[in-house]
Amino acid sequence: MTDRILALIDSSPYAESVCRHAAWIARRLGTGIDLVHVIPKDAAGGSDDYTGTLRLGARTALLQKLAAIDAERAKLAKDRGQALLEDARAVLDQDGIADVREKLRQGELVEAVAELEREARAVVIGKRGEGRSEQFAHLGANLERILRSVTVPVLVASRSFQPISSALIAFDGSESADHAVDRMAQGPVFRGLDLTLTHVGTDNAEIRGKLEAAQAKLAAAGLETRVEILAGDPAATLGQRVAEANTSLLVMGAYGHSRIRSLIIGSTPTAMIRACRIPVLVFR
Secondary structure (H helix, E strand, O other): OOOEEEEEOOOOOOHHHHHHHHHHHHHHHOOEEEEEEEEOHHHOOOOOOOOOOOOHHHHHHHHHHHHHHHHHHHHHHHHHHHHHHHHHHHHHHHOOOOOEEEEEEEOOHHHHHHHHHHHEEEEEEEOOOOOOOOOOOOOOHHHHHHHHHOOOOEEEEOOOOOOOOEEEEEOOOOHHHHHHHHHHHHOOOOOOOEEEEEEEOOOOHHHHHHHHHHHHHHHHOOOOEEEEEEOOOHHHHHHHHHHHHOOOEEEEEOOOOOOHHHHHOOOOOHHHHHHOOOOEEEEO
């Protein structure tokens, strides 16, 4: 694995925010960014077949016209993708990121990410893709599939970038939550941020012990944190807490033994996204 940040770009309103969130991570890690745009297969050809009832000569003429249309569609899709990448590079230039590579792919986004993540430290993607920006109740299928499949952390960018000065760590005591804390302690991304370890659920000796252990691990890495235990529904309570504290970033493990798992990777992955209008960093 090399230290690259994989920024997934499309034409949605989230593209600029993806670039700025990727730049924030890259500056803290001292690494470069790979800008990636994937052209869907259906955007690069595949006209419907209208030739079934035509005579041979007419069918041949129509097939030639359809082939020319497909070739033009493929060219336009490629030109459009390259323009999106150039615009994204301009945003990164403004943010002082010089080490940028542009990658234009065709096919399935999830397959492209699976190939490219071998060189990635993290993936940055918008909460919604093309055609989804106004459908707040829905989360793109590509995002859910990426959260399920990748092995590196995924930063789900909010619609606009705001300077990140604080982070709330949703901690349920699971192995995945411990792994998130381990990863936070290993690098410089969270240094200088105002950090809070938050558990939503039952207050007992076991969870307090786990919270104290996580807090000590972060402290040993120079990351000072507060600890809090809140009652209530995880999605609603975390969303309310994030808003009240004016938190910049929500950090979660991808899997857990509480209801938090279903909020991100389960059957209702939109719950946490609806509750929190800030970027969400998911550790695998």
